[in-house]
Amino acid sequence: MSNPALHAIHVHPVKALRALAPCEAVVEPWGLAGDRRWAVIDEAGKVVTQRQYARLALAAAEPLPGGGIRLSGPGADPLTVEVPEPGPTTTVKWASHKFETVPADASAGTWFSSFLGKELGGKQLGLVHLDAPAIRRPIDDAPHSFPGETVSLADGYPLLLTTRASLDALNSLVAQGDHADEGPLPMNRFRPNVVLDGTAAWDEDDWARIAIGEVTFRVAKMCGRCVVTTTDQGTAERGKEPLRTLARHRRFGDQLVFGQNLVPESVGTVRIGDPVKILE
Numbered sequence: 570m571s572n573p574a575l576h577a578i579h580v581h582p583v584k585a586l587r588a589l590a591p592c593e594a595v596v597e598p599w600g601l602a603g604d605r606r607w608a609v610i611d612e613a614g615k616v617v618t619q620r621q622y623a624r625l626a627l628a629a630a631e632p633l634p635g636g637g638i639r640l641s642g643p644g645a646d647p648l649t650v651e652v653p654e655p656g657p658t659t660t661v662k663w664a665s666h667k668f669e670t671v672p673a674d675a676s677a678g679t680w681f682s683s684f685l686g687k688e689l690g691g692k693q694l695g696l697v698h699l700d701a702p703a704i705r706r707p708i709d710d711a712p713h714s715f716p717g718e719t720v721s722l723a724d725g726y727p728l729l730l731t732t733r734a735s736l737d738a739l740n741s742l743v744a745q746g747d748h749a750d751e752g753p754l755p756m757n758r759f760r761p762n763v764v765l766d767g768t769a770a771w772d773e774d775d776w777a778r779i780a781i782g783e784v785t786f787r788v789a790k791m792c793g794r795c796v797v798t799t800t801d802q803g804t805a806e807r808g809k810e811p812l813r814t815l816a817r818h819r820r821f822g823d824q825l826v827f828g829q830n831l832v833p834e835s836v837g838t839v840r841i842g843d844p845v846k847i848l849e
Contacts, residue, residue: 573845575781576733576766577756582630582638583696584608584722585618587802588757589632593840596784596833599702599719600727601762603632606702607650607673608661608722609681610695616663616722617694619797622685623805640680648680653698661697663722668706670697708832713790718832726789726830730773731761738770739827742814751810757802758811759794759827765845772847773829782843786831793824 579588584605595602607630608616619625628642636652650673658669677696682689699705702721708714710725720727736756743752756764763781765773776788794815799808815825 571767573765573767573847575763575839575841575843575845577764578839578841579757579760579762579764580604581760582607582632583628583640584616585622585625587626587629588760593838595838596728596836597702598727598833598836599706600721600723600833603636604762605722606636606699607638608670608697608699610659610661610697612693612695614659614661616661619800619805620795622688623800623807624685624688626800626802626805628681628684640677642684645680645684648676650674650677650696653700655700659695659697663724666706666709670705671700672697710790713830714832727833728762728786728831729760729792729828730763730765730786730788730831731756731759731828732765732768732770732773734766734768734770735773735827739811739814739819742818743810746810746814746817748809748813751808754798754811755802758798758800760797761828763831763839767845776829776847777849778834779831779848780846781839783835783837784839785834785848787834789830789832791821791824791826792828792830794827798827 578591578594580601580603581588582603611617630638630640633639637650639647639649641647653671653673659672660667661670673696678694681694699722702719706720708718708720740753779786798811812825819826
């Protein structure tokens with residue numbers, strides 16, 4: 570086993586859309602810069618993801634200077650969406666939480682409604698931008714979160730960490746199961762922000778604090794997994810794995826676990842190849 574290091578970085582400009590893989594990223598208190606600052610919502614203001622619409626995996630958002638994005642996807646004309654001007658906010662709902670966002674131009678919602686087409690059954694979608702995560706969305710997950718901690722439009726925590734060794738171990742288990750033909754699974758099924766190399770499988774289960782390069786993080790809690798992990802990120806087709814295998818081998822309480830949620834303790838820039846230190 571070599572010394573742990575940062576192997577890959579993933580940024581998702583729009584929640585549920587395809588990830589980008591930069592060589593470096595700025596760590597802000599609420600997550601990687603540019604990660605999940607936009608989200609798609611339905612008519613009731615609920616955030617929609619690949620949980621409801623697997624085809625979102627095929628859409629992409631290219632970051633533009635100034636914070637805007639350029640949407641693209643198979644069969645859809647590209648659309649540039651500017652950061653909305655300050656103004657009236659829209660209340661969005663994610664799980665049991667509500668918080669304020671700024672609606673994007675209606676053309677963005679029309680783009681997503683057209684992209685998903687028949688899957689929506691006539692429903693209309695919208696796109697929202699989280700303008701100020703420092704005040705809009707505190708992490709509310711006691712006892713795993715602390716006052717003052719905030720998050721972008723990620724599910725619950727600023728960053729998600731996975732390791733290559735744990736994925737290799739999981740794929741070995743998948744190969745022994747009833748749906749071996751679905752493996753090996755790529756890391757993008759798990760939609761992490763940072764991927765580490767040079768660890769042993771499942772080492773991350775026991776970490777409390779780590780440093781990636783110049784930035785330190787608190788390891789908040791294990792990440793429970795959902796149906797998104799069964800979605801091929803290149804075809805949007807669903808399978809059975811890895812949930813079948815996680816249910817047999819990685820069940821903790823009522824959750825099927827892969828990866829760890831992180832909260833930044835400092836800010837800075839992380840780069841591929843940065844050394845990783847286990848602090849606690």
